[in-house]
Amino acid sequence: MGVKIKYKVFCVGAVLTLLFVAACTHPAIKADILIKNGTVYNGMDTVPSIVDIAVKEDKIAYVGSAGKVQINASKIINAAGLTVSPGFIDPHTHATNDLVNENLSDNKPFLFQGVTTVVVGNDGSSPYPFVKYAAKCEEHGVGTNVAVFVGHGTVRKMVVGSSDRKATQQEITKMQKVIRAEMDAGAFGMSTGLFYAPGSYSDTDEIIALAEVVAETKGVYDTHLRDESTYSIGLIPAIKETIGIGEKAGLPVHISHIKCLGVDVWKQSDSIITIIEAAQKKGIQVTANQYPYNASATGLQAAVVPRWAESGGRDSLVVRINTTGQRTKILEETKINIARRGGPKTLLIVQSPNKLYEGKNLEEISEIHNMPPEETVFKILEDGYAKIASFNMTRYDIANFMDEPWVVTGSDGGSGHPRKYGSFPRKYNTYVKQDSVLTTAAFINRSSAVTADILRIPNRGKLLEGYFADIIIFDPATFMDKATYEDAFKLAEGLKYSIINGKIAIDEGKYTGQKNGAVLRKKQEKGV
Template sequence: MKRKFLGFMVLVVLLFSCKDKSRIKADILIVNGTVYDGVGSQPRSVAIAIKDDKIVWLGDNNKSEVMATKTIKAQGFVVSPGFIDPHTHATNDLDDPEHSHNKPFLFQGVTTVTIGNDGSSPYPLSKYREACEKNGVGTNVVTLVGHGTIRKQVMGESDRQATQEELEQMKYLMQQELNTGAFGMSTGLFYAPGSYATTDEVVELAKVVAKNNGFYDTHMRDESTYSIGLIPAVQETIEIGERANIPVHISHIKCLGVDVWKQSDSIIKIVETAQQKDIDITANQYPYNASATSLKAAVVPRWAESGGTDSLFIRFQNPALRSKILEETQRNITRRGGADKLLVIQAPDTTLVGKNVLEIAEDLGKSPENAVFDILKTGYIKIASFNMNSYDIENFMVQPWVVTGSDGGSGHPRKYGTFPYKYRKFVKQDSILNMASFINRSSSKTAEILKLSKRGTIQEGNYADIIIFDPKNFTDKADYMDAFQISEGVIYSIINGKLSIENGKFTKKLNGKVLQP
């Protein structure tokens, strides 16, 4: 009996002595890094173990025995959740085998991108999803259903209200697209054909999304003084959220043009008042002082393009309408800060790229408003429009409900540089944000807005979307003269537990997934 008791006691002692030195099997172990978990205000000194696509352990590596296939020594580097971009124009890259690696975003530290913003999405989404899954994608992908896309399927590009029958058709198509795994609905109420929709139409479609636990993302009806004005556009967004009982998210919040500069103070108060009434409202922001859009969307009156580009030029040839079109175009150019503030960044005629509209007008010997229509005849023209000021940019940036979003599309440096540019200028240089705030509002807060489960934070059980970057050298290289330069400073990118960037080099592995709600 005594021997059995002694044997039992020895076993207990051995069990307790092994307790502090547990064994963990992992594919990747990250040690010695400065870890920001995505939610805290201070970094932690913890090791991270990854097995398959999950984080399986966080802790003191000296107190556990981790058997890892690969160990990453991250001393001197920042370890962070992968950044999540809530607004991109990577749509046409991701279903193209030559560009589906998504390197412009990957090298910014982005591990998840959102597509289908501004009211425009691939149709049908099921076909797009199949193409992405067949080719493979370099980052995770969140899909939205574009209101403008649905409207176009039912009504074309007509400038009129929807009939009840057409509205029912749109609601049906919206539900069909949500069934494919979309996370919500986007609107581009500034752009045709979304601009032709009433608030009531948008509310009815948003109610369909709300029933599916989705969210509402909007390029608002006005970011300046084009139509209803910036503040009324914010109020319309809040009204949609309240009436449809849905979270609302303002894409690339800004005060665009001198007419609305410094209205950020009023907008912040309006948003905070709505939040006090339990209306779920957030926003994203790109940190540049220039927006980017098509020349047509920027300066051509919306009524004139009803029916499409062909209809626009038919109206332009009509002497009874031409003077009105030119007058309103001139007014819109002024809103944007003048023709010299409109830089062509993408055009079929490459000799136009790098020139502003004033320079092109002088070359043509015409007024800027007349030159616009000569330029538009050459095809799709994209411009960078320098029309925001630092006061509003910084005012929005420090709000806890504003996250980082690139709005990244070709020709503007934000596609290649948003996240490292924000870090370089507003964290390192100007100290507008600290490191934790920058990371949290580029990861966990965005995951919360998009309703992404188990992403955006470094914690046990979450998917292993993790980046490791060099805080001394994490920087953007793209600018307005050369917008296609890959950013630098991301040493490792781990997506779904697999290495996408290793020692600063792309592994050529497409580790992303098209995500489901």
């Protein structure tokens, strides 16, 4: 009997020893950073998980349960109570000039929103040539990753000029060669600004011919629609034009930024969603981005001055406005365009060489000068470029578009509008926490992984092993925008950590001073 008891004790001890040895012999990972105890949204799933994430050099080395591996890390981040997410990808920004300015290239306005990758070269206006721009960014470093579109308007101005006319076949061939060279250099696609001059002077056939070159290199067509209101062809026809370009050129089309701008088109979002989803069922890849504000931002001239009057550039506009017959016509059409935007009260000057105008709307400035709003526009423009915030969208359309799985977050961030500093946290605060339009997972997925897939940016936007380590950690209770229309230059709050390409850019809410971003280049291999 005693022998049996001893034998059982021996067996139990042996098993415990084996279990102990097994526990001590879990696969070991040597990492630079270990993130543990956080609520992890991986960019794909609809519910979060509690997993550890290990970062080695610029990649994610491990995602999984803490008990399955032994991780030895130089830095451990305890993310208990915090949200861990893929870094956000902003598909539409105007950070182009900031990134080549050594003093601004840290890209803090976007960095503190949780953005780890920005796209520049939007609205048909891009840096040129790509290789020169990339070299400048890399010379002093950039705070976020940057991807570049080649701008149709930039190329058209080089080849055709600023005149309101169709391009010849010879000119189209030249533009195709320029666009092909920029795509081969690493651009992710072509952008158009068909609402703006000189893009507005092109016809659909020209865009299709150029988009076909982009399709050959597996790129994306990104467009500011020809009309977001009733300026020219109308909003719905402009949507249909974009879909037609995608269908005929054989490439994905991305609308920047989907909206119903002005009283004439309010509540057309239902019809637009129906049209786009019908096109998707036909196999046409149609997506869009959207910023979470009811005010757009653009130049005062672009917003209300008729396009035909701009043909030939600023000097030509000045001549026309000072020519009696043309002046009357220009002022009449400017008045109509002001009404389209909701009237002079809705046009707030946010940037002007004349600081007297900043913070005042067009009606207030008209009263100062004692002249009609349409004449006041040209008085303001005498001092140079003026930027406006235009309050012309309804919450109904904003929320309606936002709820669609093919609509992602984009800031359209440029100086003077709070969206440059606040788009992503504002969307989280207002439309996730406050109004419940989106779940946290939907917000994160459509700010990271979905965007990466749309733009064909490989190995980013998801928390997966082998992917680049672009990771953010924010406090769900305090992650919020602080920028307002009165003070548009306040950094967002609540972002605790930002890791870009495996290196920490924001540590415990403070910028480390490290510019960890990279200039991304579109690879031309088949299927990428």
